Amino acid sequence: MxxxxxxxxxxxxxxxxxxxxxxxxxxxxxxxxxxxxxxxxxxxxxxxxxxxxRRARSATPARRVVDLAVVLVVGLAVFAAVSYAQAAGAGWLVTLLSGLGAVTAVTVVARWCVRMSAPQRFRV
Known part of the structure; x- marks a missing residue:
């Protein structure tokens, strides 16, 4: 456990x-x-x-600011990925997948950072 x-x-x-x-x-x-x-x-x-x-961490003002920053970075990444795909002449499916890939890339990094800053668990 x-x-x-x-x-x-x-x-x-x-x-x-x-x-x-x-x-x-x-x-x-x-x-x-x-x-x-x-x-x-x-x-x-x-x-x-x-x-x-499990221990519940309360939402602090700093955590809310970080969450807002992640949302803004996701929006910027999606905009950049979709606009570059459209400029390259990609179809709607590739454009959609590039936006989805940008969302996935940013959220994976954000979840990794949250997991690394979480309290350490010990096995008993």
Missing amino acids: LLAIGDVVRDASDMALGTVLGVVPDPDGLRVAVHIPGRPVRLIDPYDVQLVA
């Missing part, structure tokens, strides 16, 4: 919900450190952990 700091998990022994704080080495192996509100930090065996929800 892959967990990240901030994921919501359930302890299978007593069904208590908490958030993951990290992984702690133990003589018996690894244990997951979980913060349960109102209680001290609990160390849980990995086989007793049930994933309930």
Whole structure:
């Protein structure tokens, strides 16, 4: 199971919900450190952990600006690809596919950047 700091998990022994704080080495192996509100930090065996929800990142103003920039770059890339295809005398199908290729190229790079900046997951 892959967990990240901030994921919501359930302890299978007593069904208590908490958030993951990290992984702690133990003589018996690894244990997951979980913060349960109102209680001290609990160390849980990995086989007793049930994933309930992934950590959700709130949208920040900087993230919204980056999203808007990606949309503008996509629009510019589509315009450039379609206009170059039409100037070269391509048909409607090639023009359509060049615009679709421009959208795909920009969104793949944007998703790659989001994935690289996401919280790192660890295996337990």
